[in-house]
Amino acid sequence: MRFKxxxxxxxxxxxxxxxxxxxxxxDWVYCFLSPRPMPRLYAKAIxxxxxxxxxxxxxxxxxxxxxxxxxxVDDSRKTRLLIWQIS
Numbered sequence: 001m002r003f004k005x006x007x008x009x010x011x012x013x014x015x016x017x018x019x020x021x022x023x024x025x026x027d028w029v030y031c032f033l034s035p036r037p038m039p040r041l042y043a044k045a046i047x048x049x050x051x052x053x054x055x056x057x058x059x060x061x062x063x064x065x066x067x068x069x070x071x072x073v074d075d076s077r078k079t080r081l082l083i084w085q086i087s
Contacts, residue, residue: 023048032058039063042084049086057082
C-alpha cells in the first residue's frame with residue numbers, strides 16, 4: 001500500500017471491524033463508509049474516544065452534529081473530509 005511506504009513513523013493504519021474495535025487508544029479515527037452507519041459510529045466514537053481526539057468522515061455528515069472542521073479536497077470527486085473533535 002502506498003500509505004505504508006510513505007507514512008510517518010508515528011502513524012499506523014488498521015483494517016479491522018470497527019464495531020469490535022475499542023476506539024479509546026486512537027488519536028484519529030478515519031472512516032469512509034456510507035451515510036446510514038454514521039450516527040451509530042459517531043455515538044461509538046464519542047463514547048470511547050478521549051477528549052481532544054479526532055473523528056474523520058470521508059464525505060458523510062453525522063445528522064444533528066456539526067463538524068468542527070470541513071476540508072475540501074482538490075480531487076475529481078470534490079471530496080469533503082468532515083472532522084469532529086471529541087469533547
